[in-house]
Each structure stands twice: as structure tokens, then as C-alpha cells.
Amino acid sequence: MSSLLVGGYLAGDTWLHRLPPGLKLLASAAFGVAVVLLRSMTAGLGLLALALALAVVARLPVGVLLRAARGILLLAVLLSAIQGWLDGWQKAVETLADLLALVLLGVVLTSTTSVNALLDTLVAAMRPLRRVGVDPERVALTFAMAIQSLPATVALAVETRDAARARGIRHPRAYLTPFVVRVVARAHETGAALHARGIGED
Amino acid sequence: MPLIRLDEAAVVVPGTTGGGDRVLLHPTSLTLSEHRIAIIGANGSGKSTLARLLNGLVTPTTGRVRVGDLDVARDGAAVRRTVAFCFTDPAAQLVMPTCVEDVELSLRRRIRDKAARREHAVAVLDRFGLAAHADQSVHTLSGGQRQLLALAGVLATEPAVVVADEPTTLLDLANSRRVGETLLGLTQQLVLVTHDLDLAARCERALVVAEGRVVFDGPAPAAVEEYVASVTR
Amino acid sequence: MPLIRLDEAAVVVPGTTGGGDRVLLHPTSLTLSEHRIAIIGANGSGKSTLARLLNGLVTPTTGRVRVGDLDVARDGAAVRRTVAFCFTDPAAQLVMPTCVEDVELSLRRRIRDKAARREHAVAVLDRFGLAAHADQSVHTLSGGQRQLLALAGVLATEPAVVVADEPTTLLDLANSRRVGETLLGLTQQLVLVTHDLDLAARCERALVVAEGRVVFDGPAPAAVEEYVASVTR
Amino acid sequence: MTTETSETSETSETSGTLADGGPARPRRLTTTDLALIAAFAALISACALVGGIPTGAGIDITLQTFGVMLAGCVLGPVRGFLAVALYLALGAIGLPVFSDHSSGIAPFTGVSAGYLWSFPVAAFLGGLLVKYVAGEKGKTRALVVFLCSAAGSVFVIHPLGITGMKLFLDVSWNDALHFDMPFWLGDFVKTTLVALVAAEVHRAFPQLLRRG
Ligand SMILES: Nc1ncnc2c1ncn2[C@@H]1O[C@H](COP(=O)(O)OP(=O)(O)OP(=O)(O)O)[C@@H](O)[C@H]1O
Ligand SMILES: Nc1ncnc2c1ncn2[C@@H]1O[C@H](COP(=O)(O)OP(=O)(O)OP(=O)(O)O)[C@@H](O)[C@H]1O
Ligand SMILES: O=C(O)CCCC[C@@H]1SC[C@@H]2NC(=O)N[C@@H]21
Ligand SMILES: [Mg+2]
Ligand SMILES: [Mg+2]
Numbered sequence: 001m002s003s004l005l006v007g008g009y010l011a012g013d014t015w016l017h018r019l020p021p022g023l024k025l026l027a028s029a030a031f032g033v034a035v036v037l038l039r040s041m042t043a044g045l046g047l048l049a050l051a052l053a054l055a056v057v058a059r060l061p062v063g064v065l066l067r068a069a070r071g072i073l074l075l076a077v078l079l080s081a082i083q084g085w086l087d088g089w090q091k092a093v094e095t096l097a098d099l100l101a102l103v104l105l106g107v108v109l110t111s112t113t114s115v116n117a118l119l120d121t122l123v124a125a126m127r128p129l130r131r132v133g134v135d136p137e138r139v140a141l142t143f144a145m146a147i148q149s150l151p152a153t154v155a156l157a158v159e160t161r162d163a164a165r166a167r168g169i170r171h172p173r174a175y176l177t178p179f180v181v182r183v184v185a186r187a188h189e190t191g192a193a194l195h196a197r198g199i200g201e202d
Numbered sequence: 203m204p205l206i207r208l209d210e211a212a213v214v215v216p217g218t219t220g221g222g223d224r225v226l227l228h229p230t231s232l233t234l235s236e237h238r239i240a241i242i243g244a245n246g247s248g249k250s251t252l253a254r255l256l257n258g259l260v261t262p263t264t265g266r267v268r269v270g271d272l273d274v275a276r277d278g279a280a281v282r283r284t285v286a287f288c289f290t291d292p293a294a295q296l297v298m299p300t301c302v303e304d305v306e307l308s309l310r311r312r313i314r315d316k317a318a319r320r321e322h323a324v325a326v327l328d329r330f331g332l333a334a335h336a337d338q339s340v341h342t343l344s345g346g347q348r349q350l351l352a353l354a355g356v357l358a359t360e361p362a363v364v365v366a367d368e369p370t371t372l373l374d375l376a377n378s379r380r381v382g383e384t385l386l387g388l389t390q391q392l393v394l395v396t397h398d399l400d401l402a403a404r405c406e407r408a409l410v411v412a413e414g415r416v417v418f419d420g421p422a423p424a425a426v427e428e429y430v431a432s433v434t435r
Numbered sequence: 436m437p438l439i440r441l442d443e444a445a446v447v448v449p450g451t452t453g454g455g456d457r458v459l460l461h462p463t464s465l466t467l468s469e470h471r472i473a474i475i476g477a478n479g480s481g482k483s484t485l486a487r488l489l490n491g492l493v494t495p496t497t498g499r500v501r502v503g504d505l506d507v508a509r510d511g512a513a514v515r516r517t518v519a520f521c522f523t524d525p526a527a528q529l530v531m532p533t534c535v536e537d538v539e540l541s542l543r544r545r546i547r548d549k550a551a552r553r554e555h556a557v558a559v560l561d562r563f564g565l566a567a568h569a570d571q572s573v574h575t576l577s578g579g580q581r582q583l584l585a586l587a588g589v590l591a592t593e594p595a596v597v598v599a600d601e602p603t604t605l606l607d608l609a610n611s612r613r614v615g616e617t618l619l620g621l622t623q624q625l626v627l628v629t630h631d632l633d634l635a636a637r638c639e640r641a642l643v644v645a646e647g648r649v650v651f652d653g654p655a656p657a658a659v660e661e662y663v664a665s666v667t668r
Numbered sequence: 669m670t671t672e673t674s675e676t677s678e679t680s681e682t683s684g685t686l687a688d689g690g691p692a693r694p695r696r697l698t699t700t701d702l703a704l705i706a707a708f709a710a711l712i713s714a715c716a717l718v719g720g721i722p723t724g725a726g727i728d729i730t731l732q733t734f735g736v737m738l739a740g741c742v743l744g745p746v747r748g749f750l751a752v753a754l755y756l757a758l759g760a761i762g763l764p765v766f767s768d769h770s771s772g773i774a775p776f777t778g779v780s781a782g783y784l785w786s787f788p789v790a791a792f793l794g795g796l797l798v799k800y801v802a803g804e805k806g807k808t809r810a811l812v813v814f815l816c817s818a819a820g821s822v823f824v825i826h827p828l829g830i831t832g833m834k835l836f837l838d839v840s841w842n843d844a845l846h847f848d849m850p851f852w853l854g855d856f857v858k859t860t861l862v863a864l865v866a867a868e869v870h871r872a873f874p875q876l877l878r879r880g
Contacts (some may be wrong), residue, residue: 008734009762023302025773028774029773029776031210032773032774032776032777032778033777035777036777036835036836039838061775068770077776079678079784091838092735094591096840097814098836099778099779102774102777102778103770103774105774106770106771106772106774106775107772109762109773109774110762110771110772113762114762115761115762115763118760118761118762119761122757122761130702137543138702141530141540141688141702142702142705142706142754143706143754143757143758144530144531144532144536145530145702145703145706145707145759146705146707146710146713146754146755146758147532147711147763148529148530148531148532148573149706149707149710149859150710150713150714150763150874151574152526152574152710153707153710153711153713153714154714154717157714157718158276159289159294160294162254162259162289162294163287163289163295164295164297165259165278165282166257166259166282166286166289166295166356167286167295167297167307167308167355167356167359168279168282168283168311168359169297169307172861173861173864173865173868174297174563175297176861176864176865177297177864177868177869178293178294178295178296178297179863180711180738180742180869180874181293181341181868181869181872182291182293182294183707183708183710183711184707184869184872184876185293185872185873185874186526186527186706186707187700187701187703187704187707188525188700188704188873189522189527189528190528190530190700190703190707191698191699191701191703191704192492192520192699192700192701192713193303193522193524193527193528193530193838194489194530194699194702194703195492195515195698195699196492196515196519196520196522196589197515197519197528197540197541197588197589197592198512198515198516198544198592199530199540199541199543199699200699230450243607244577244607244608244609244610245577245578245579245606245607245610246577246578287693290605298591299868299871299872339872341872341873341874344478344479344480344483345478345480345523346477346478346479346480349478350478371604371605372478372604373477373478373522373602374477374478374480374630375477375630375662375663375666375667376477376634377477377478378630379666397607397608397611398607399608429608430608431659433608433609433612
């Protein structure tokens with residue numbers, strides 16, 4: 001459950017860790033777009049090399065990288081087999097490299113930047129939106145509530161499923177309905193509690 | 203009455219923040235043969251974990267739990283038909299939109315005829331003082347009324363054993379007496395997790411749970427005394 | 436201390452299944468001036484409805500509720516700064532991931548400086564014996580600690596009145612004693628909805644609610660006696 | 669419900685100005701709205717966290733579509749859209765809430781990117797239709813919700829998902845369509861569940877759709 005709340009952040013002190021989160025976010029986005037737009041084998045391999053280099057600079061443990069790549073590997077092999085057969089091996093290598101590059105860079109970003117830092121950045125980035133009526137403080141509050149309620153929501157789902165099991169009811173709706181009803185009821189109560197605390201309503 | 207037996211049953215969950223595993227219940231052996239058994243103890247001591255073991259909502263990590271000839275881990279569904287469970291939060295158990303429909307759901311297996319089923323459901327509601335609310339949406343009931351309804355739904359199936367996890371916590375004086383009387387008056391075996399020590403004292407036997415262990419097991423009044431003393435000292 | 440006054444306040448909701456409207460609270464007039472006031476009564480009698488009126492979580496359909504010079508329906512936000520509300524289930528009230536952050540959230544409006552805010556939040560936690568858990572996730576707290584934290588979050592805003600709806604129901608003996616003592620020891624005015632009659636009896640005044648009406652209003656011990664008698668007869 | 673009356677009475681304008689086809693003046697989101705948005709973002713995350721079944725194209729069959737369409741159909745267009753957007757943002761800042769426990773911004777340009785981008789739009793469309801059909805009463809019927817939710821799935825999620833796979837994998841439309849086909853049966857079942865559950869939730873909380 002703890003990884004649920006902190007994501008994949010690995011504390012560290014490389015310059016990648018210290019880089020402003022906003023910059024990292026923008027750079028990663030640009031990287032993603034580049035992967036999609038640059039359609040050639042050399043570009044794909046080049047981007048993969050860049051991602052790998054960054055992972056090394058961030059001193060990410062090999063285990064973390066492998067675990068992240070594992071999920072994608074099966075797909076990648078399968079896909080490249082199909083493509084290699086249809087469009088030649090260069091296409092296949094490109095797809096494989098693209099997929100791996102994206103995953104690796106994703107790991108670099110999430111392991112060098114804490115969820116909180118990214119959240120602060122996101123909220124700060126919303127400041128200009130104040131003019132069109134978005135209140136960054138309320139946005140931050142909503143984020144915090146969602147993150148906070150993640151484990152509780154999973155627990156609620158488990159408990160509701162247990163209750164249906166205890167009554168010997170099988171149909172999924174028999175626990176999905178009470179589960180969702182409880183999620184909504186709890187949200188109403190949370191809303192009332194915030195309201196009562198005078199939070200999020202100035 | 204099928205005998206419930208725990209044989210070195212323990213519950214361990216993987217640790218959350220790094221660290222090792224977390225023991226929710228240390229290996230415990232028990233034979234539950236009394237008619238009415240209470241489980242008392244502090245918040246987070248493991249009462250609910252122990253209670254959930256009894257009908258397979260939690261399966262032991264090591265050791266075994268048996269109900270009569272059935273192994274709880276293997277024959278889960280059959281065990282749950284024998285051992286009913288009542289949750290603290292009634293919202294967890296209420297499935298159907300109106301009160302009477304919810305009780306009817308429990309009766310589905312036993313009573314095939316629709317009209318007869320409804321009639322029986324209304325009779326069950328009446329026993330819990332909810333007949334007037336039969337067609338009311340379950341969501342407009344007060345907390346206490348909802349708890350009564352959840353109990354009605356569970357007892358309607360006429361199980362052999364009833365495990366109730368703090369069934370009276372949300373109830374007022376009249377209702378908690380009523381539910382207390384109803385539970386203690388059941389012909390079925392009852393395992394009652396509760397913070398209401400007066401109610402606990404009226405059982406034949408009580409277990410005191412602390413930090414994942416049964417630290418006292420004996421006649422209910424003595425157990426309550428022991429527990430109160432442990433809190434005050 | 437601002438005086439809470441109900442002036443023929445009533446709450447009516449549209450009927451659910453056809454039928455007419457449903458009266459949750461009949462027109463009620465009250466002046467709440469005592470330091471500690473309990474509200475007791477049966478499940479579904481309207482205690483929560485009455486309590487929620489006091490800080491505008493529910494607005495009266497007819498009549499008025501005033502806190503000092505403020506009208507609850509009109510000056511909702513100002514009233515809620517004066518009258519705090521504490522719910523039964525602490526899980527629903529805690530919105531931030533760690534304890535100290537949750538208290539800080541309450542202080543946001545009053546203390547702009549981040550460091551000062553944190554310091555004050557830790558001081559508040561300390562008052563409730565939670566300072567050691569400041570950076571702990573709220574999910575790792577026990578039931579009682581969680582309720583204390585919810586209370587800390589509510590009291591951090593330094594309201595003049597605290598309304599608590601069954602704050603001890605989910606707690607064990609030790610925790611409910613602790614939360615009970617904390618509440619009764621507050622310098623603020625306290626309105627306490629509870630099924631715990633011993634706790635209620637320790638207030639100065641108590642209201643007995645039945646079927647949407649205040650049927651008894653007087654010294655707490657007398658009220659408790661009256662309520663118990665009404666249940667038994 | 670009486671609680672709501674007190675909240676609607678405060679309509680000072682600050683945030684949540686996405687007009688929802690209601691009165692011309694944009695309505696401020698109440699704290700309950702914020703809590704609902706957060707709760708459904710967590711619910712969708714939970715749907716993804718329970719895991720999925722891998723298919724040929726390497727995209728899992730997951731419960732995400734259930735959560736996404738449920739958010740739209742239960743909360744209506746505005747809050748439904750915001751709940752799904754919040755879910756995407758939670759993944760973007762690193763919480764492992766996308767399929768196969770992935771996170772970050774890589775998924776937004778990856779194989780399943782089309783599906784991800786389609787989610788908020790689909791929730792908006794589904795919610796808009798449900799709200800329109802439910803009208804003043806705020807009550808819905810399962811069959812009606814089924815059709816609304818199916819519209820979001822058929823007209824938004826799958827077309828965008830297919831487009832995403834075509835662009836990312838650089839395959840023909842036909843191949844992309846074939847990659848999408850294994851999801852159809854599951855999505856049909858999930859849409860049915862959305863319908864059953866949403867109609868029931870609206871019965872329990874008839875005020876939900878009347879606002880937003
Ligand atoms: N799935 C789980 N994973 C980790 N910890 C758990 C899990 N389930 C329960 N716990 C922890 O195990 C301990 C015992 O829980 P349990 O619910 O049995 O307590 P309890 O005695 O019923 O308490 P209460 O009186 O508050 O209901 C608690 O500290 C709880 O936080
Ligand atoms: N929105 C609503 N629509 C219809 N009926 C409602 C609504 N809210 C509450 N009620 C009904 O109003 C009555 C009073 O409810 P309230 O929650 O005030 O009771 P209570 O005294 O707090 O009960 P408890 O001790 O069980 O908490 C109950 O019968 C309940 O079913
Ligand atoms: O989290 C992600 O990366 C997005 C996964 C998208 C899965 C899509 S949604 C529509 C279709 N139905 C499924 O069950 N899975 C796919
Ligand atoms: Mg328990
Ligand atoms: Mg109440």
C-alpha cells in the first residue's frame with residue numbers, strides 16, 4: 001500500500017533529482033512527442049540510448065529498470081515479431097526501441113521526482129488559470145483528497161465484497177452497488193465535513 | 203450445532219512500509235462449543251480478524267479453521283451458508299434498494315414462491331420493528347435503523363451460527379437492548395464481537411484479545427473484569 | 436460565547452415513495468446557553484438532524500436558527516467558523532495524507548506563513564497526544580487516535596462551539612474514555628449527540644428527542660432518567 | 669436533501685466554470701462536489717489497481733472503462749469529466765494507477781494513449797446524455813444508462829483507442845481495429861454493470877444528477 005501513496009520515487013541526490021520538476025515534466029512530454037513523431041530506426045535507437053543514459057545518470061538500480069521493462073517486453077517482442085514479418089526488421093526494431101525508451105524515461109521521471117514535488121508544480125502551473133475561475137488551492141485539496149482516499153477506497157471495495165460473500169451473493173452488482181453507494185455516501189460526508197471546517201469555500 | 207475449531211490459526215499480512223510482515227493474529231487454538239461467546243478487546247487488537255476467520259472471510263496464513271467437518275479455507279461457500287456474518291457498517295451489507303427487497307434477497311434460496319417470500323420478509327422486518335419502513339429506500343434510514351435491517355437480512359437465512367462484529371454500536375438504548383436480546387435469545391450459536399461490556403458479560407464465555415493474541419479465555423463476567431482492569435492499570 | 440437560538444425551526448423533506456412530505460424535525464424553539472449540552476434519543480428520532488441545524492449543514496425549511504447575530508441559513512460560512520462539527524466516522528473527515536497536514540489544512544486561512552502554520556499544527560497535535568504521529572499516514576492510526584485527530588482538525592480553527600455527533604460510538608473502552616474526557620474538558624461550548632448515557636449524564640443540560648420533537652429538556656441526569664424510563668415503559 | 673440546499677445557496681463564482689448546459693451563470697463547485705470528484709478518481713484508480721487480463725496487443729482488459737463511464741453516468745458531465753481528468757493527473761504525477769501499475773507521462777504517448785485521452789471525453793459524453801435523459805427528477809433507468817454509457821464507449825473510447833494504436837504502432841486501420849476487438853465483449857459486460865449500478869446510485873441519491 002505504501003508504493004500506492006508515494007509512487008515509484010527513490011530518494012537520491014543526482015542533478016536529475018534536483019532539476020525543477022516542471023522542467024522535467026516538460027522535457028518528458030517533449031521526449032514522448034519526439035518518440036511518436038520521429039519514425040525511423042536510428043531515431044528510435046537514439047532516443048532509447050538517451051533514456052538509458054539518463055537512467056544511468058540518475059543512478060537507478062538495474063532491478064527497477066528491469067521490472068519496469070518486463071511489463072512491456074512481452075508486448076514488444078510479440079509486436080516486433082508481427083511487424084518484422086509484415087514490414088521488415090527495421091520497423092520491428094524501431095517499435096521495440098520506442099516502447100522501451102518511453103518506459104525507461106517514465107521510470108526516470110517518477111523515480112527522481114516525488115509525487116509531492118510534481119503536485120506542487122502542477123498546482124503552481126495552474127496559477128494563471130485563476131483568471132478563468134480555477135482556484136489552485138482547491139485543486140490541490142482535491143488532489144490530496146484523492147490520494148488520501150486511495151487505500152481507503154480499496155479497503156471499502158474489499159469490505160463490501162466480503163459482505164456480499166458473507167451473504168452468499170454472487171452477482172457482481174451485489175457488491176458493486178453497495179460499494180459505489182458507500183463511496184458516494186462517504187464523499188458526501190467528507191464534503192459536509194470540509195464544509196463544516198470551512199475549508200475550500202471562501 | 204457444528205463445532206468451530208481453530209488449530210494454530212494465524213494471520214500474517216505483508217508489511218506495508220518496508221519492514222517485515224505484520225502479524226494480525228498470532229497462532230491461536232480454540233474450540234468454540236458454547237452457545238454464546240463474546241470477543242472483547244481494544245481497537246485494533248484483532249477482534250475483527252479473529253471473527254472473520256470463523257466464516258472464511260479471512261483465511262489463516264498458517265494453521266486451520268474448521269466448522270464441523272468443513273475446512274474454512276477449502277469449503278468457503280458451504281461454511282458461509284452455515285456461519286452468517288454481520289458487519290459493523292450496515293451499508294456494506296445492504297444490497298437492494300428497499301428494505302423488504304433486501305430481506306427477500308436472503309430468502310430467495312429458501313422460499314421459491316414470490317408472494318410467500320414477501321410475506322415472510324415483512325414478518326422478519328416486523329420482528330425488528332421495521333415493518334413500517336418496508337418499502338422505504340434503505341438510504342433514507344437512520345444509522346440505527348440500517349443496522350437493524352442488516353441484521354434482519356442476515357438472520358432471515360436461518361444460519362446455524364451467527365458471528366456479529368459490533369452489531370449494537372450504532373444503536374440507541376431501546377434498539378441495542380432489543381438487538382442484544384434478539385441475539386442472546388437466538389437458538390443458533392452466537393459469536394459476538396462487542397465494545398458493550400454489559401452485553402458481553404451476559405454470554406457464557408468470553409475471549410479477550412490484545413495485540414493479536416487471545417490473552418484471556420473464560421467465563422464472560424471474569425473476562426470483562428479482566429479487560430476493564432487491563433484498561434485502568 | 437455566542438448564543439445558539441432556534442426559533443420555530445423545522446425540517447421537512449419531500450416524501451420518497453409517493454405520499455406527502457416527511458417531517459424530520461417539528462417546529463422547535465430552543466436557546467442553548469449551557470456549557471455542555473447532550474442530545475439523546477432513539478435511532479431515527481432526529482438527533483443528527485437537530486445537530487446539523489446548529490451549524491448550517493442542514494438548513495431549516497421553516498423558522499430560523501441563529502448563532503449570536505448570525506443567521507445560519509444566510510451567513511453559513513461565518514457560522515461554520517464559529518460552530519465546528521465532529522462526525523461519527525473519523526475516516527470521512529480526514530482528508531490529507533498525514534496527521535500534521537490535516538491539521539495544517541484547518542489553519543490555512545488563519546496562518547499564512549508555512550513554517551508558523553506547521554509549528555502551530557504540531558502544537559495542536561501535542562494537545563491531543565498525537566505529536567509523535569505528526570508525519571504518520573492517517574491510515575496507520577488506531578480508531579481512537581483517528582477520532583482524536585479529527586477532533587484536533589476541528590478544534591484547530593478555534594471555534595466557539597463544538598457539535599459532536601456520536602464521537603465515541605466506534606471506540607473501545609480506553610479510547611472512548613479519552614475522547615469523552617477531552618470533549619467534556621473543552622473550554623468551548625459543547626453540544627454532544629450520544630447514545631452513551633453515562634457521558635450524557637455528565638453534561639449540564641440534555642435534550643431528549645423523540646419522533647422529530649424535543650420531548651424533554653432539563654438537567655442531564657433527569658433527562659437520562661426520563662429517557663431510560665421511556666424506553667422501559 | 670436538506671444538506672444540499674444549504675450548499676447551493678452559495679453561488680459565488682470562483683472555480684469550476686465549465687458550463688454544464690444548465691443556467692447561464694457558471695455554478696461554483698461545492699466541497700461535496702470536490703469530494704465526489706476525488707472519490708471517483710480514487711475509484712477509477714482502484715479499478716486499475718485490481719489488475720487486468722493481457723490481450724494480444726499488449727493492452728490489458730481492465731476495469732478502467734467501468735470506473736470512467738460510471739464517473740460520467742453517476743456524476744454527470746462536468747464532475748464526471750473532472751474526476752477522470754484528476755485520475756489521469758494522478759497517474760501523470762507518478763501514482764501507479766494506469767494499467768499494469770504504470771504511471772508518469774509515458775503512457776500518454778504510448779500504445780494505449782488513445783484510450784487514456786478518450787476517457788475524460790467519454791465520461792463527459794456519457795454524463796451529458798444521462799443528465800439530459802434524467803431531466804429534472806434526477807432518476808434514471810438501467811436501460812437508458814446502458815445506452816448513454818455505450819455511446820461514450822462506441823463513439824469515443826474505441827475510435828480514439830484505435831486511432832492511438834494506429835499512430836503509435838504505425839499499423840493499418842484494419843490491424844488497429846483487430847487489436848481493439850478483444851475488448852468488445854468485456855466492455856459490453858462493463859457497460860451493463862455501469863448501467864445497473866448507476867441507476868441504483870441515482871435512486872439512492874436522486875440529488876446527484878440535478879447538480880452538475
Ligand atoms: N489487510 C490488512 N493489512 C494490514 N493491516 C491490517 C489489515 N486488516 C487489519 N489490519 C490491522 O490489523 C489490526 C487488527 O485489526 P482488527 O480489525 O482485527 O481490529 P479490531 O480489534 O477489530 O479493532 P476495532 O475495535 O477498532 O474494530 C489493526 O491494527 C489493523 O490496522
Ligand atoms: N434525506 C432524507 N430523506 C428522508 N428521510 C430522511 C432523510 N434524512 C434522514 N431521514 C429520516 O429522518 C429521521 C431522522 O434521522 P436522523 O439521522 O436525524 O436520526 P438520528 O436521531 O440521528 O438517528 P441515529 O441515532 O440512528 O443516528 C430518520 O427516520 C431518517 O430515516
Ligand atoms: O491505463 C492505460 O494505459 C490505458 C489502458 C486502456 C485499456 C483499454 S480501455 C478500452 C479497452 N477495454 C479494456 O478493457 N481495455 C482497453
Ligand atoms: Mg473490528
Ligand atoms: Mg444520527
